Amino acid sequence: MANNNRLRTVYAFAREMYPKTVKTDIQYGTAGFRTRATDLAYVMYRMGLLAVLRARYKKAVVGVMITASHNPEPDNGVKLVDPHGEMLEQSWEKLATRIANVADSKLQDALNDIIKEYNIENMNDRAEIVVGKDTRPSSPSLSKAVTDGILAMGGKPIDYGIVTTPQLHYFVMCKNTNRAYGQPTEEGYYRKLINAFKKVRGDSFTNGNYTNRVMYDGANGVGAKKVKYLKEALGGSLIVDMYNDEIIGSGKLNYLCGADFVKSHQSFPTGVPKEANARCCSVDGDADRLVYYYLDDNGKFHLLDGDRIATLIAAYLKEILLKTGIDLNLGLVQTAYANGASTEYITKELKVPVACVSTGVKHLHHKAQEFDIGVYFEANGHGTVVFRPEAKTRLREAFQANNLSPDQKEATERLLNVIDIINETVGDAISDMLLVETILHSKGWDVREWEAAYTDYPNRLMKVVVTDRNVITTADAERTCVTPEGLQNEIDGLVAKYRSARAFVRPSGTENIVRVYAEAATREETDKLAAEVARKVYDMAGGCGAPPEVPQ
Ligand code: NG1
Numbered sequence: 001m002a003n004n005n006r007l008r009t010v011y012a013f014a015r016e017m018y019p020k021t022v023k024t025d026i027q028y029g030t031a032g033f034r035t036r037a038t039d040l041a042y043v044m045y046r047m048g049l050l051a052v053l054r055a056r057y058k059k060a061v062v063g064v065m066i067t068a069s070h071n072p073e074p075d076n077g078v079k080l081v082d083p084h085g086e087m088l089e090q091s092w093e094k095l096a097t098r099i100a101n102v103a104d105s106k107l108q109d110a111l112n113d114i115i116k117e118y119n120i121e122n123m124n125d126r127a128e129i130v131v132g133k134d135t136r137p138s139s140p141s142l143s144k145a146v147t148d149g150i151l152a153m154g155g156k157p158i159d160y161g162i163v164t165t166p167q168l169h170y171f172v173m174c175k176n177t178n179r180a181y182g183q184p185t186e187e188g189y190y191r192k193l194i195n196a197f198k199k200v201r202g203d204s205f206t207n208g209n210y211t212n213r214v215m216y217d218g219a220n221g222v223g224a225k226k227v228k229y230l231k232e233a234l235g236g237s238l239i240v241d242m243y244n245d246e247i248i249g250s251g252k253l254n255y256l257c258g259a260d261f262v263k264s265h266q267s268f269p270t271g272v273p274k275e276a277n278a279r280c281c282s283v284d285g286d287a288d289r290l291v292y293y294y295l296d297d298n299g300k301f302h303l304l305d306g307d308r309i310a311t312l313i314a315a316y317l318k319e320i321l322l323k324t325g326i327d328l329n330l331g332l333v334q335t336a337y338a339n340g341a342s343t344e345y346i347t348k349e350l351k352v353p354v355a356c357v358s359t360g361v362k363h364l365h366h367k368a369q370e371f372d373i374g375v376y377f378e379a380n381g382h383g384t385v386v387f388r389p390e391a392k393t394r395l396r397e398a399f400q401a402n403n404l405s406p407d408q409k410e411a412t413e414r415l416l417n418v419i420d421i422i423n424e425t426v427g428d429a430i431s432d433m434l435l436v437e438t439i440l441h442s443k444g445w446d447v448r449e450w451e452a453a454y455t456d457y458p459n460r461l462m463k464v465v466v467t468d469r470n471v472i473t474t475a476d477a478e479r480t481c482v483t484p485e486g487l488q489n490e491i492d493g494l495v496a497k498y499r500s501a502r503a504f505v506r507p508s509g510t511e512n513i514v515r516v517y518a519e520a521a522t523r524e525e526t527d528k529l530a531a532e533v534a535r536k537v538y539d540m541a542g543g544c545g546a547p548p549e550v551p552q
C-alpha cells in the first residue's frame with residue numbers, strides 16, 4: 001500500500017513537472033544517456049527514481065553524474081554509478097532505457113515491474129544518492145530534476161555540486177567502504193592524491209631532464225575549475241600552468257580544445273602557448289580523459305595518448321614490482337583502437353600480457369580486475385589501474401613484516417604510495433596526470449624520452465553515416481565484422497593490399513554512425529585504406545548522404 005502511495009506521488013510529479021517531451025526513444029549507451037540538454041529533464045527525473053531503486057536493491061549508496069563529457073555545450077547527459085564506483089551494471093542499462101522511454105501513464109507500472117522483478121522490499125529506506133554535475137549551463141536545472149526524482153521515490157540526495165566525473169565515482173566508493181577508500185569530500189580526495197604524490201616525489205622536484213612544469217588545457221570545463229585547488233595544494237612540487245579555464249557558460253567548453261579535440265584532430269589546442277618541447281596535457285569536459293602532447297623544434301605536433309600513458313604506467317609498475325620481490329601478476333587491457341605499435345611494444349619489449357576487449361570503460365575495467373594489478377586505457381586517454389584487494393593486503397603485510405631488504409622495503413613503500421595517487425574507480429584525468437608526472441620524475445625523462453619507447457603506426461579514424469548503425473554487428477572484441485554478410489571479406493581484401501595494415505569497423509555506442517579505423521605503414525596508405533573501407537561500409541551497410549571520397 002505504502003508503495004502504491006509512493007508511486008502515485010512519483011507519477012503526479014512526472015505528469016506535472018517532468019512530462020515526457022520527446023517521442024523518439026533514447027538509449028542508455030556506452031556513457032549513459034547523452035543528447036540535447038533541452039530534451040533531458042524527464043530523463044533526469046526518471047534516473048533519479050531509478051537510482052533510488054538501484055540503491056535499495058544493492059543496499060548501498062549509488063551515484064548520478066550529470067555531464068556530456070567531451071560533447072559541445074548545448075548537449076548534456078546522465079550516467080549512474082554503481083556502489084564500487086564502477087559504471088552501472090549492464091542488465092540495469094536495459095532497465096534505464098525502459099524507464100526513460102515509457103509513456104508518463106505507464107511509468108508507475110514500469111517501476112512496479114522492477115520492484116517485483118528484483119524483489120525490492122525495503123521501499124521505505126532513505127537510500128543515499130550522491131549527485132554531481134559538470135559546468136554546463138544546463139546542469140543545475142537537470143540536477144534539480146534528478147534530485148526531485150530521488151525525493152519523490154523517498155531517497156536522500158547528497159548534492160556535491162560541480163565535480164569531475166571521477167570525483168563522483170570516488171565519493172561513492174568512499175561512502176560504501178565506510179571511508180576505508182578515503183574521505184568522501186573534495187578535500188579528502190585532494191588530500192589523498194596529493195599526500196601520496198608528495199611522498200613519492202620527495203624533496204627534489206626535478207630530476208635529470210624532467211622539469212616540474214606542465215602546461216594544462218582544462219577544456220573550459222570542470223577540469224579547469226578543479227585544478228585551481230590542486231595547484232595551490234601542490235605547492236612547488238609541480239607547477240601546473242593552466243589554460244582554457246573560461247568561466248561557465250562562455251560557450252567554449254571543449255571548443256577547439258580538450259582531450260577529445262587533441263586526440264581526434266591530432267593537433268594542438270587553441271589557447272595554449274606554443275612553446276617548443278614543452279610538456280602539455282589536455283583533459284575533457286568532465287575530466288576523466290587525459291592526453292599529453294608537445295611541439296618539437298620544427299613546430300611538428302607529437303601526441304602521447306592513452307596507449308602511451310598505459311605503456312608508461314605498465315613499464316613503471318613492472319619495474320617497481322620486480323624490486324619489491326613480491327610475486328603479483330600485472331596485465332594491460334586495451335581496445336582494438338590501441339595503436340598496433342603499442343601492443344607490440346607491450347608484449348615484445350615489456351613482456352606484459354595484453355588483453356583486448358570491446359570499446360567502453362566497463363569492459364576494460366572488468367577485464368583489468370582479472371589481474372592482481374590491471375592497467376587499462378582507451379587510446380582516447382580514459383583509463384586507470386586497478387589493484388586486487390588481496391594484492392594490496394599482501395603489499396601492506398610485506399611492508400609491515402620485517403623480512404624485506406632495504407631496497408625491497410623502499411620499493412614496496414613506493415608502490416603503496418603510488419596506489420594512493422591512483423583513482424581506481426574509473427579513469428581520472430587529474431589522478432592520471434599526477435601518476436604520469438610521478439613516473440617521468442622518477443625516470444628523469446622529458447617528453448621526448450617518454451615518446452622514444454616506440455613509434456606509432458599512422459592511423460585514421462573515420463565516421464560513416466548510415467540509416468541504421470545496428471546493421472553492423474561484430475565479434476572478437478569488435479575486430480571482425482559479422483554482418484552485413486561479406487563486408488569482412490571485402491575489408492580483408494583491402495587490408496591485404498597494404499603493408500603492416502589493419503582495419504576494422506563497428507557501430508558507435510554514442511553517436512548514430514559507424515566508426516572505421518585503419519592503420520598502415522605510411523600516412524598515405526593509411527588514409528587510402530580508411531577511405532576505401534569507409535566506402536565499402538557506405539555501399540554495403542546503407543550509407544546516407546555523400547559517399548566517402550577515396551583518394552586516388
Ligand atoms: P563510441 O561512440 O561507442 O565509439 C566513444 C569512444 C569510446 C568511449 C565512449 C564514451 C572512441 C573510438 N570511442 O564511444 O572509447 O570513450 O565514447 O565516451 O574513442
Ligand code: ZN
Binds near residue numbers: 069070288
Ligand atoms: Zn569524459
